[in-house]
Every structure is written in C-alpha cells, then in structure tokens.
Amino acid sequence: xxxxxxxxxxxxxxxxxxxxxxxxxxxxxxxxxxxxxxxxxxxxxxxxxxxxxxxxxxxxxxxxxxxxxxxxxxxxxxxxxxxxxxxxxxxxxxxxxxxxxxxxxxxxxxxxxxxxxxxxxxxxxxxxxxxxxxxxxxxxxxxxxxxxxxxxxxxxxxxxxxxxxxxxxxxxxxxxxxxxxxxxxxxxxxxx
Amino acid sequence: xxxxxxxxxxxxxxxxxxxxxxxxxxxxxxxxxxxxxxxxxxxxxxxxxxxxxxxxxxxxxxxxxxxxxxxxxxxxxxxxxxxxxxxxxxxxxxxxxxxxxxxxxxxxxxxxxxxxxxxxxxxxxxxxxxxxxxxxxxxxxxxxxxxxxxxxxxxxxxxxxxxxxxxxxxxxxxxxxxxxxxxxxxxxxxxxxxxxxxxxxxxxxxxxxxxxx
Numbered sequence: 001x002x003x004x005x006x007x008x009x010x011x012x013x014x015x016x017x018x019x020x021x022x023x024x025x026x027x028x029x030x031x032x033x034x035x036x037x038x039x040x041x042x043x044x045x046x047x048x049x050x051x052x053x054x055x056x057x058x059x060x061x062x063x064x065x066x067x068x069x070x071x072x073x074x075x076x077x078x079x080x081x082x083x084x085x086x087x088x089x090x091x092x093x094x095x096x097x098x099x100x101x102x103x104x105x106x107x108x109x110x111x112x113x114x115x116x117x118x119x120x121x122x123x124x125x126x127x128x129x130x131x132x133x134x135x136x137x138x139x140x141x142x143x144x145x146x147x148x149x150x151x152x153x154x155x156x157x158x159x160x161x162x163x164x165x166x167x168x169x170x171x172x173x174x175x176x177x178x179x180x181x182x183x184x185x186x187x188x189x190x191x192x
Numbered sequence: 193x194x195x196x197x198x199x200x201x202x203x204x205x206x207x208x209x210x211x212x213x214x215x216x217x218x219x220x221x222x223x224x225x226x227x228x229x230x231x232x233x234x235x236x237x238x239x240x241x242x243x244x245x246x247x248x249x250x251x252x253x254x255x256x257x258x259x260x261x262x263x264x265x266x267x268x269x270x271x272x273x274x275x276x277x278x279x280x281x282x283x284x285x286x287x288x289x290x291x292x293x294x295x296x297x298x299x300x301x302x303x304x305x306x307x308x309x310x311x312x313x314x315x316x317x318x319x320x321x322x323x324x325x326x327x328x329x330x331x332x333x334x335x336x337x338x339x340x341x342x343x344x345x346x347x348x349x350x351x352x353x354x355x356x357x358x359x360x361x362x363x364x365x366x367x368x369x370x371x372x373x374x375x376x377x378x379x380x381x382x383x384x385x386x387x388x389x390x391x392x393x394x395x396x397x398x399x400x401x402x403x404x405x
Contacts, residue, residue, distance in 0.1 A: 027211035037218055049305040052233050056298055068287045073280050080276035083258055087266040094266045103269050111273025115280040126288040137299045145306055
C-alpha cells in the first residue's frame, strides 16, 4: 500500500473535519489562551454559582422540616375532625351518645397534641439527618476544591522553581563560558 | 554549529489544532451548557418537591382511610385521631423526602459547577417514591381489622341462622314423621316461638348474610 493511497484515503475520510478544524479560530499562543479560559471559568463561577454555594452552606442550619411539622399537625387534626363530622352526619348521627361524642373529641384532642409532639420530635431527627448529609456533601466538595487549588498552586510553584533553576543554570553556564573565553583570549595575547 | 532559532521552538501544527479544538469546545460549552447549568441551579432552588410529595402522601392517606366510610369507623372513638396521626406522619415523611430530593439536586448542581461531578436529578424521582409511614400503615391495619371483624361477625351470624334453620327443618320433618321427643326433654316445634323458625321469624337471613360474604 503506497503512501499516496493512504493520504488520499484519509483525505477522503476526514476531509470535512479537516476543513472544520482549519476554519476554527487560530490559537498561536496556547498558554495565553489557557490563561484566559482559566480566568473566564473562575469569573463564570463567581458570577453564577458563588452566591448559590453560600446559600447551600447556610442550608446546613435549615429548620424548614421542623417548622413544617409544627404547622402541619394542627392542620391534619382539623381535617380529620372534619372527616369525622361529615361521616357522623352521613350516618344520621351514627347513634352516638353524648358521652361517646365527648370521648371522641377527647381522643381527637389527645391525638392532636401527641401528633404535634411526636411529629416535631421526628422532624428534628429528620432535619438533623438532612443538614448533616448536606454538610458532609459540602465538606466533600470543599475537599475537592481544596485539592484542586493545592494542585494548581503546586503546579505553579513547581514551574516557578524550574524557571528559577533554569535561570541559575543559564547564569552559571554564561559565567563559565565568559571565564573560558577570557582565559582563552589572555593566553592568546601572551602567545601561550 | 548554528545559533538556536526561535522558529524551531514555535508551536507545531498538531499543538495548534489541539488548542483550536479546545478553545472551540470551551466556547460551545459556555454557550450551550452553562445556561443549562444555570437553569438547573434555578430549578433546584425554586422547584417545590415538598408540595408534590405532600400532595401524594395526603392522597395516599385519604385513599387508604376514608375511601369507604363505615358505621363502625364513624362510631369508634379513635378512628378520627388515627386518621390525623396517619396524615401527619405521612405529610412529615413527604416533606422530608421532598427536602432530601431538593438538597440532592442542589448539591449535584454545585458539584458540577465546581467541576467535580455530573449533575443528577433526584428530587422529582424521590418525591414520587414516598414510603408509607408507620402511622398510616398502623391506621390502615386497624381499619382493615375492624372491617374484617364486621365481616366475620356477619358470616358467623349468617351461619348461625342457617344452622338454626336447618335444625328447625330437621325437627319439623321428624314431627311430620310422627317422632315425638317430648319425653327426652326436647321441645316440639309447635311449642317453639316464631323466633326459631327458619329465617328468624320471617326475616330473610340468607339475603342479609350474602351482603357479608
């Protein structure tokens, strides 16, 4: 198989893509482009997600489940009371004596208070569970962010160190070369 | 040996193509995906999954406990309190599930924004999977037991009436055949009141009994 055949085959297969790539914006300085994109990414995050992240961090002290339980228990007792009242009417009083009616009311009241107490207690546990889980996840995210930041700093520091070493090496080489050159010239001047 | 040339250290064509593709992809991401992620952020904050979950939880409770009102339940002292208790438990469970779903969505968006993970939508899925609370299960069980006892009572009554009827018929047949057992202490049917006649004095027991079968 000749090289010409391979070239023509690949040109046929990837001709369109090659056109697309050549129509793309030329990047002559990838380092500068990368620096720009990194800055833009961080700006995007700050503008769009920083406030959201802060709200989520505040959500670890959320009390909405407990508040809801406090509101909900009396509401449900009232609904159940309505259901019971309608059912009694449906059965024409259901043959209930006054004592039975009173006992029903007492049971409803007792149930209502128990619901409130039990509901709020359970809600406290659930709220703690949600808040703890959110906190754990946020800590995980924070660790990821921290690792990424440390990696970025480490890379920058390593690159700076490499540059400093290269500069020192270059200076030493230059000095050595100059010394060598001076020595050669001196020796040549004295005809040694 | 010639001096090093700067042109020899320029980016190769391959490097330039890779950088161009990276830049184009990045621009596309910014135009197409970033708005979607912002949309997901807003949805995760504004969407009220708790309302959806509570609605479903409440519907489950009412369907389970008030679907077919019975006289026994209406007369019972504690059925109303049980209904309130079950509804409260179910609503609390629903609110909890809704909150958990919302948090999961929000954390997913944040992870994505921080470039740590993919966004996964869990909130609505969770809201659709409210587990039946213990209180609703207990109240339903109580209701079922009450209805079962009424059914069993009805069956027993029907069977008792049927047995009495059979006994009467047997006795009447014996009387017709001339068998008098008065000496053995067994009363003849003629002496019995109408209550012990088939059908409790004319009431259609079989008809009533069928209702409970």
